[in-house]
Amino acid sequence: MRRLLLALALVAAPVLADSDLPPAPLANTQLPDAKQEAEAKALMVTIRCLVCQGQSIADSDAELAGDMRAMVRERIAAGEKPEAIRAWLVQRYGSWVSYEPPFDRVTWALWVAPILFLVVGALIARTSFRRRRV
């Protein structure tokens, strides 16, 4: 009996974690205009889901991700630019919500390091080649 209750609780808990409202109309429906849908999709794959934090809102099945997709599609359909929607989300949740890292005080090292490594590598290669010729 206890085992059965435990098993039931395991099934019931995730059910209770979601609301019983159906997904928003535009959460899982493409926009009629193919060009707008492509814009929305391109944005959705670069926005992080706030619930399943390793997934984009295009991939995530979380309810909030559905509501975020609906929001993106509604705004694109209303003529808003994708980058304005990204900026709106970043303003609320920080640049963490975007999968396209900006160049700023925190992230500059990530962008500069590869160039720096290339330059250092070229210098090392030059000196070692020169030594061999002697």
Added chain:
Amino acid sequence: MTGATKWAPLVLFILLGSALTYGLAKPESNTIKSKMVGVSVPSFTLPAAVPGVPGLSSSDLATGRPHLVNVFGSWCLPCMAEAPQLKQIADAGVPVVGIAVRDKPEALQRFLSRYGNPFGAIGADDASQVMMAMGSSGVPESFVVDGQGRILQQQIGPVNPEDVAGIVAAVKAAR
């Protein structure tokens, strides 16, 4: 090669290794703080979520009186757990208003009759749009809003008994 340059790569390797190990071992935080703290509540108008309790709009939050705005849902377990604390806060004279996320009127009505209704107004946020506009990423969350509608403080997760005094003080101190 001199001694210093000989050992430099090893020292660098150990430094990098320890930095990476530290980063891996540190527990990851997955709470998302709203960047809207310190900013005015975004403009919104939500219809009433249940008959008999008025809906909520951003202009209701800029009437000169500070509020506690609770983002919740009748389907959310921690929201049931925090209900007694919200009642205490309301009893202490703090105006508490609610944003009901993805809720059905019947379910919300049952929730209120079962756990009590501390809310002076409840807006229905059926597609989480106002929740997102507030920079909130889940239920329950609570925001202390001053009399001009500026967000002063965000509580992520349920209001626990030990949080009550702090929240009441924060709302009373706001103007």
